[in-house]
Amino acid sequence: MKTALVTGSNKGIGFEISKKLLKEGYHVLVGARDESRGKNAITELAKYGPVDLIKIDYSDSESIKEAVKRVSNEYKELNLLVNNAGIPGPLIKRPSWEFTKEELLETYTVDFLGPFELSKGLLPILIENHGKIVNVSIPIEPMPFPNMNPFAYLTGKAPLNIMTKSWGISIDEIALPIQIFAVMPGAVSTDLNNHTTGKGVKMPEEAAEWIVGLALDEKNHNGQVINFEGKLADYKNLV
Template sequence: MTKTALVTGANKGIGYEISKHLLEEGFRVLVGARDQERGEIAVSSLRAFGDAHLVSLDVADLNSIDCAVTTIKNNYPELSLLVNNAGIPGDMHQAGWEFSVEDLQATHQVNFIGPFALSKGLLPLLTANKGTIQNISIPIEPLPYFNAFAYATSKAPLNVMTKSWGMSFEKENIPVEIFAVMPGAVSTDLNGRMTGDFVKTSAQAAELIVNFVLDDENHNGQVINYDGTLAVY
């Protein structure tokens, strides 16, 4: 049976490349996109690589998440992989105290609340299919060269969710694997197409991310750095 994956934020950047890579590996890919037109354009392009379908999904909108979950339950009950990729960085250079509460709420909604709600909604399918939840994340320790307050504080609970759910899945014998991958610096729209010797392309990041899905290793509860080492906190 064809494996089916949902990738959020899949109409561009890392999400598009993850979708492409999964298609090349024989997955059916549900392309989660909040913009209908951009999503349709992405699906049309991705169909050159395999069986791609558009799912309208805005992770900032709980009603949109509920509708997407219903659509998937009704039409793709074989879903076995969820990739929580969609995200926003907030202002990556603004001091923490300068953010408004509203700006922080918006960032946390997309980077944590949305993925939480989507994962919760799709958990019965993923349990039935012995599936996987893969979260795309970032390091949360502030550093002199990377001190993105809204971004880090919104990804921190996603990392906690990864570890907490993984522990509970194991304790309760729930046949779902959840883990997070931190691909490192990647040139995307989110960072203004940054460049440098240490910066990956979206395609390079996607290959790294998908390889963890395909390696047949048990990564349950892990938050994994781009070099394969584990984040410990």
């Protein structure tokens, strides 16, 4: 059975992505840092199809290694990895230079190094199964935000976008049977923003439907960073 690992899928967008994939006939591996919350999510998601819990913490390399080992040994049909889990860092209004190194490092580790390490570890099985890696990201151009300046979030996600494009180039050069691309769903009402609602803010179900639609279509999105309106991020003018 086609199998997907969705990190951070015990809540929010990840939970809705998992639900949608189950409805599409996938066996879903629920990646969760908190085992108790992961089990609760599985109880709910099991109504829609086969699910299993994979305990994984992007901030802990040993946790990632254990997850890679288990998935590679027990779920050899894995053909989709959704790097959804992430943290925004402090969402408060203050000058960027007032963020601490510790705040930036924590966000960078979870939002980039964790997905990088997990993707690298699962790359062999994904290549074997002609799979896809989907990175859930954000636009990285700094701009004024009401009541906050998400400097840590931007600096954590920027390398994830660059990884997507760089890996995409290497995949094309070597002609590997795999795709990697990133999706930027925009403002979504989740616990990261205290479930903010209003104009332009999407519900997790809407974001998940769009993401899964891209993940399962038959188009080549390799190396693309795609925003919700379909526009592709292009950093060539920065070179």
